[in-house]
Amino acid sequence: MLERQLTLQNEMRERQMAMQIAWSREFLKYFGTFFGIATISLTAGAIKQKKPAFLVPIVPLSFIFTYQYDLGYGTLLQRMKSEAEDILETEKTKLELPRGLITFESLEKARRERNRFFSDK
Numbered sequence: 001m002l003e004r005q006l007t008l009q010n011e012m013r014e015r016q017m018a019m020q021i022a023w024s025r026e027f028l029k030y031f032g033t034f035f036g037i038a039t040i041s042l043t044a045g046a047i048k049q050k051k052p053a054f055l056v057p058i059v060p061l062s063f064i065f066t067y068q069y070d071l072g073y074g075t076l077l078q079r080m081k082s083e084a085e086d087i088l089e090t091e092k093t094k095l096e097l098p099r100g101l102i103t104f105e106s107l108e109k110a111r112r113e114r115n116r117f118f119s120d121k
Contacts, residue, residue, distance in 0.1 A: 017077075024072035028065075035065045 039058055046054035070076040087094070 021072060021077070024068055028068045028072050031065060031068060035061050 038061060042054045042058055046052055067076075
């Protein structure tokens, strides 16, 4: 039973990750079109008006484009996974819960207190 639940959770996680990658690729199509048109238009405007300031918006847009490309087609997810594994191995104390792990006894105590609170009303 537990193995089936773990398999189901992993399947759901994989589907969510696939949806995130698919969303990123779809977003990249639309943003890439916008980025291309904006870059051409801003470059043409900068040349025509002789104002290089028109090129400034291209810089932040290029960061967004690069991030989305890396997420959809690059190695961003592998790098994130590697960093997460490193954190799990070397920075374990940053992952601890404030009052420690939740135990069955603490859950039961909270449930009894909640039931007592509602029954008193």
